[in-house]
Amino acid sequence: MPAFGVAPPMLTRHRDLRSGVSFWQSRRMPAVPTAPLTRDIATDVLVIGAGISGALAAEALSRDHRVVIVDRRGVAKGSTAASTALVEYEIDTPLTLLGDKIGASKAARAWRRSHLALTALAERTAALGIDADTHPRDTLYLAGNVLDAAGLQREAAARLRIGLETQYLSAAELRSRFAIDRRAALLGHGDFAADPRRLTAGYLKAAVANGARVYAPVEIVDVGKHRAGIAATTGSGRTITARHVIFATGYEVPKIVPAGDHHVISTYAMATRPQPRHLWPKQALIWEASDPYLYVRTTSDGRVICGGEDEDFADAARRDALIPKKSAAIAGKLARLFPHLDTEPEFAWAGSFGTTATGLPLIGRVPRHRNIWAILGFGGNGITYSRIAADIIAGAIAGHPDPDADLYAFG
Helix, strand or coil: ECCCCCCCCCCCCCCCCEEEECCCHHCCCCCCCCCCCCHHHHHHHECCCCCCCHHHHHHHHHCCCCCEEEEECCCCCCCCCCCCCCCCCCCCCCCCCHHHHHHHHHHHHHHHHHHHHHHHHHHHHHHCCCCCCEEEEEEEEECCCCCCCHHHHHHHHHHCCCCCEEEEEHHHHHHHHHHCCCCCCEEEEEEEECHHHHHHHHHHHHHCCCEEECCCCCCCCEEEEECCCCEECCCCCEEEEEEEEECCCCCCCCCCCCCCCCCCEEEEEEEEECCCCCCCCHHHHEEEEECCCCCEEECCCCCCCEEEEECCCCHHHHHHHHHHHHHHHHHHHHHHCCCCCCCCCCEEEEEEEEEEECCCCCCEEECCCCCCEEECCCCHHHHHHHHHHHHHHHHHHHCCCCCHHCCCCCC
16 A cells, blocks of 8 residues: 555644633533444545534535544544634635735635625524524624724725625714724624534534444544555554545644645633623624734623634644733733623633635645545634535535635645
8 A cells, every 4th residue: 555655653743722621611512423443444535533624524425425534532622622613704814905915806706605605504504403502693893903994994895896795884883883992893794603512513413314424533644545545544553445535634734735825823712701781782793803803702691702812823832821811911802892891711722723824725635646635724714614615525526616616725
């Protein structure tokens, strides 16, 4: 079995993807049928990673293919547990600035596709009856150091031109409607908030209902060519043969994948105590046109989750040492935004996340490796981009190339 030039023992770059205790970890997650891998097996599609990206891909592919999902930790135990799960179509890079980077036409396609993916994700989640504590939300995008009030006016006009309903709010309108004192904001519609672990479990259970199998803990240490397609070797020496392999390993980038401008950053988040009587009108999702930006949401029991204070490094020890300082800084920013809130953190955590220069993810076939696929570089739109990745890869495997695949392709 000639290898693809990847030597054991590690096929992916191991990272300590999160630390601290996120709010989601305090809540019971639906059980997903999982088994140890005790023998060699064969399948049509092997999905490596049982987080939200792997779950969405597995559910989409399990409708027409035999699917196996493996994870070296377990279900939703990596970056997914650290997500704040503001599920938005709005891309980290504003439409006007993305147009400067990749051209106006491609930028419009990327924003429209993100909107379509979010709508499809909400509809599919409802159709499957997944209880992920989802709640539809409007979104407020506050003026900051990336786009000031005039920049937000231009951004609103650009979004309206491509059919995305957006309203510009002046300082007076923002103060009157949401009691927020900022120079301006954009008000968007159609986003939602969710529990990322429950969402992941729901999609994995749907895949299992279609015949998929989940094995954990299982680490893939090598992949090589096989007469049946691809052979993946586990740390215990078992072999999984498959026609297709999908790396949905979050920010533990497979060594065979050209990372390009993908890089890993550290981000921080906190959750307050429940205070449902002190929340803002309609509990809109909030984020800033700033770098780094603050992002804010509520939970069903009336807590406020707030995150940000990103740092451009991936070292877990450095990241973790900053949790007390960063959570205090986030709490201070939240207090300035909503002075009447109790902003004392009850939960505080940190995570590592990947991003790219454009804010668009990398999704598609790994160059020079037939039938090996990868999903990475999601930035702040992880769950929405995970849906796009599932659609692109499932379509390609079925022989129906996605018209927007070029936006996210490697190279």
